[in-house]
Amino acid sequence: MKKLLLILIIPILSTSCHFSNKYxxxxxxxxxxxxxxxxxxxYMKTSDFEQATKLFGDEFFxxxxxxxxIKIFESTQNKLGGLKSTELADWxxxxxxGAIEQGIYNLSYIGEFENDSAKLKLTLTKNENGKIKVVGxxxxxxxFLN
Numbered sequence: 228m229k230k231l232l233l234i235l236i237i238p239i240l241s242t243s244c245h246f247s248n249k250y251x252x253x254x255x256x257x258x259x260x261x262x263x264x265x266x267x268x269x270y271m272k273t274s275d276f277e278q279a280t281k282l283f284g285d286e287f288f289x290x291x292x293x294x295x296x297i298k299i300f301e302s303t304q305n306k307l308g309g310l311k312s313t314e315l316a317d318w319x320x321x322x323x324x325g326a327i328e329q330g331i332y333n334l335s336y337i338g339e340f341e342n343d344s345a346k347l348k349l350t351l352t353k354n355e356n357g358k359i360k361v362v363g364x365x366x367x368x369x370x371f372l373n
Contacts, residue, residue, distance in 0.1 A: 247325035256320040260332035260351050263359050264313075267349075268338075271310045276300040284352065284360030299364075306370045308341025316346075322353070329353055343370040 250256065263282055270279035276297045283296065291299075304310075313336045322330035330353035338345045350363030 247323050247327045250320075250322045250324070252318075252320055253322065256322045256330065256332065257318050257334075259330075260318075260320065260334055260359060261315070263351055263361065264334055264336070264349055267361065268310060268313050271300065271304075274300075274304065274309070282361050283364070284354060284362045286352065286362040287360075287364070296364075299366075303340075303345075303366060306373075307343050307345060307368060311339045311341060313338045313347065328355075328357060330359065332359065338366075340368075340370075343368055345370070 267279055267282050270276065270282075279300065280293050280296055287296075315334060316337050317335040318333060320330065320332045330351075332351040332353075334349050334351070336347040336349075338347050345366050345368035348363070348365040348367075349361055351359050352362050353359050
């Protein structure tokens, strides 16, 4: 009887366990996030702000409308000029794989524009569909003070 009970309990216990692995600052995770930021910067360079908004997640649009985001891009271009280049200055990632799939990616860039430079800080997350989206966008430049 004890053996039969053991035989029944072991499969139940083994199938009810969920394992997740957490990874911090993996190069591959940084590269996954950079694919999105590279695409965003390409849209900014060509002033295709409508397409750029598609890289932003629902969490972002809970606090900023699509129209306001486009205004931010336009205002940035008016003050700083067109985006010429970006260089990754700092980054960190935290990604969980397995039973719980999620990721948080923080990337900071130095952006060179036609008229001035700026610091760009982006926060991205991996959504429930496994897609990485921008959920935080911050740009700082002394040109905004003039």
